[in-house]
Amino acid sequence: MRISVASGKGGTGKTTVATNLARALYESGLSVTFLDCDVEEPNAHIFLNPQLYQVEPVISKLPSVDQEKCVGCRKCVEFCVYNALAFVGGKVIVFPELCHSCGGCSLVCPVGAISEVDREIGIVEMGYAYEMPVLDGVLKVGEAIAPPVIKAVKRKGEEFPADVTIIDAPPGTACPMIESVKGSDYCILVAEPTPFGLSDLRLAVEVVEELDIPHGVVINRSDIGDKGVEEFCAQKGIPVLMRIPFDQRIASAYSEGLMMIDVDESWRDRFVEMFRRIEGEVR
């Protein structure tokens, strides 16, 4: 089963929920694979501390123009909707950060002047925490397009089949979040009970509804804030899977890279219980 952990708003506790759930399930005897798909800011490794085992580059294709062959017809420039090519001073110039690697320019070039070269836009790291495979993607700073790195993490993750695959998704509701949660059997949305939390939860729910993924909500810092998130879930019939009250000990442990289970062992059972409930919902 693939469970993704997402949220519209950032900083609501996605990584906390994802890492604790993974560890609880692993310690209960299930096989677990962990995929950190928040490739812009991957943080799960801070809590799971995997021993790094393997690093693979994520390669994107970039056009390379043979100026000898180029006849200056500009067909490639006209074709590129991303404005990644320009015809300046009698030459075709490539802007790598704008290129989406669609391959269109080399297809339309009538004289075969455009070939494609490899460009590294990030890496996929693979390691083991306990005996649990932990993979993450890291987008290179300055690169704009995260989804290819997310896809690479998910593809690599398929080499580590397990009873449960946990996916830590990036915040937001746009392409990186969609790419991460797509194909999940269930999506846990982590929300904080504030007006910001509610506004962003609504958007995240619209996305998972559109993708037709069964979902439930974990309310973090459930005792500070207002009742808006609870009321929204009740009204939409979305199950509230867990409420995590604000706990100074958890906050302080988090800041040092420790997990909820380190602070209070009873969370292990509560996360396993939540998983059993999700299993029930999926079946």
Place this chain on the structure above:
Amino acid sequence: MKTLTVISGKGGTGKTTLVASFASLAKREGVKIVLADCDVDAPDLYILLKPQVKHKELFTEGRVARIDPEKCTGCGECYSHCRFEAILVSDGRYEVDPMECEGCGVCEYVCPSDAVEMRVREGGYWFISDTEYGPMVHARLGIGQGNTGRLVTTVRQAAEEIAAQTGASMVIVDGPPGIGCPVIASVSNTDLVLIVAEPTLSGIHDMERALTLAFHFGVKPLVCINKYDLNLKMTGEIEAFCREAGVEIAGKIPFDQSFVEALAYLKPAVEYVGGNLALKIESIWKRIRREMEV
């Protein structure tokens, strides 16, 4: 006219709360500003600033492919050329997954039977509004749409144009979390970036990446530490890191429950809390004004 962009790398560190407070302080001090909420896929600034929408526009940048099933012969050329896994095939029938399609037009180009049509993508809406603090430009990305970088650019350009027209001295951009395309569109060519960090291992890790991004695009960064007293050791590490990198800490804001309460009352923090907390935010704002000469 100058542009300030507030980012954080990590989400939930307090960007929007600070931006709303800066707006409130600007009003109090008579500084004319324009606000831009560039967190277009999880926008929250509207909650605190309560904009009255004056102008609404459909965002139609980009395209999406559609296959006409009448014309499609099932040759599979589109499927084999698409780099985005956006062509779905079942029982020999081909279809476009609009969520994956990036609108490149390769499928249209390779289709031998003219069955692919590129349509304008309706990617969401953007708005020009009035708030009691000044004009605000914001947006709502359509569900399942991906073109956030371009929508962010649209929002920023509109805000900067309004500022130029109305003689405002500053645009304040509430940026998105992360370091990808919407962040790059928020940060590039601004005059100053304020990075809101928090004293946790994740917060430090993400701040470092946000700083690298600011350097990469040649924009001067300032850092402020929110909830600094939640972990003084981590705060010390942020300070040491910034000293090493030659980055100034513009201020440190203590943890205060009333910060969250102000949110529940839908007010910028400086209008709800007093004392030390308000003073700390004010001094960061003063530092920004001095830096930007506004």
